[in-house]
Amino acid sequence: MKKLRLYTVLAAGIAAASIGSAQAQSATFDGFFGQVGIGYESVAPSLSYGNINITNNGSPVASLPISSSVSNSNSFAGTVAVGYNFAITKDFLLGLGAEYSPIAGSKANFSGSNSTIGTVSGQYNKENSYNIFLSPATPIGKDGLLYGKVGFTGASIKSQYNGGSSATNNLTGYSLGIGYKQFITAGLYGFGEVNYASYSNLSFNDSATSGTYRATQTTTISANAMNLMVGLGYKF
Numbered sequence: 001m002k003k004l005r006l007y008t009v010l011a012a013g014i015a016a017a018s019i020g021s022a023q024a025q026s027a028t029f030d031g032f033f034g035q036v037g038i039g040y041e042s043v044a045p046s047l048s049y050g051n052i053n054i055t056n057n058g059s060p061v062a063s064l065p066i067s068s069s070v071s072n073s074n075s076f077a078g079t080v081a082v083g084y085n086f087a088i089t090k091d092f093l094l095g096l097g098a099e100y101s102p103i104a105g106s107k108a109n110f111s112g113s114n115s116t117i118g119t120v121s122g123q124y125n126k127e128n129s130y131n132i133f134l135s136p137a138t139p140i141g142k143d144g145l146l147y148g149k150v151g152f153t154g155a156s157i158k159s160q161y162n163g164g165s166s167a168t169n170n171l172t173g174y175s176l177g178i179g180y181k182q183f184i185t186a187g188l189y190g191f192g193e194v195n196y197a198s199y200s201n202l203s204f205n206d207s208a209t210s211g212t213y214r215a216t217q218t219t220t221i222s223a224n225a226m227n228l229m230v231g232l233g234y235k236f
Helices: 002-026
Strands: 031-048 051-056 059-065 067-070 073-089 092-101 108-114 118-140 144-161 166-185 188-210 213-235
Touching (some): 073 118, 073 213, 092 144, 118 188, 118 213, 144 188, 144 213, 166 213
Antiparallel strands (some): 031 213, 051 059, 067 108, 092 118, 108 118, 118 144, 166 188
16 A cells, blocks of 8 residues: 555656646747737828929929828737747747738828919828748746847838828838747747837829820828837747
């Protein structure tokens, strides 16, 4: 009976040690992960309508400057992300990931005006933004991870003009970020991060012809965005 009890205690000890070892092994950030985040985002766009240039049989007739204005968009934001962290050394990981923002940003106003032709105005918002990134990282203590992000990002800017017409323009650029992850329990972690995106200039031309007269105009848009995100993730 004593031997039986001894074997039972020994088996229980081995099982507990195995479970503890498995939990310790799972509490590392290398491998596949998925996460969701919520937070706040501010979008600061730039808009230039340039001039309306009018020609007659190719000869310049007039150049009408258009003044433009655009407001920032501040709104609730959310992201979903997946990726994989490669353990380069025990103190350095390199992650590869992709994230998508399914929540469209709040609408904000824009306008362009000229004393001769009047004013055009409407609202815009950012939507369908994505980010493909590399993430260098270093462990902090036993359960934390400090990481950076650098990537390629894109987003759609949807414009709704007063009067009914609409347009969608796709912007691309680069992204930077920094964040921290902390294990809550084996596999499950919380995170917080700050991200910045710079979307390059996009220019497009409009033209109209009436008889021998032709009018051309170039619109240029760009944007910067910054968000603060917190959320939960799981390391598989």
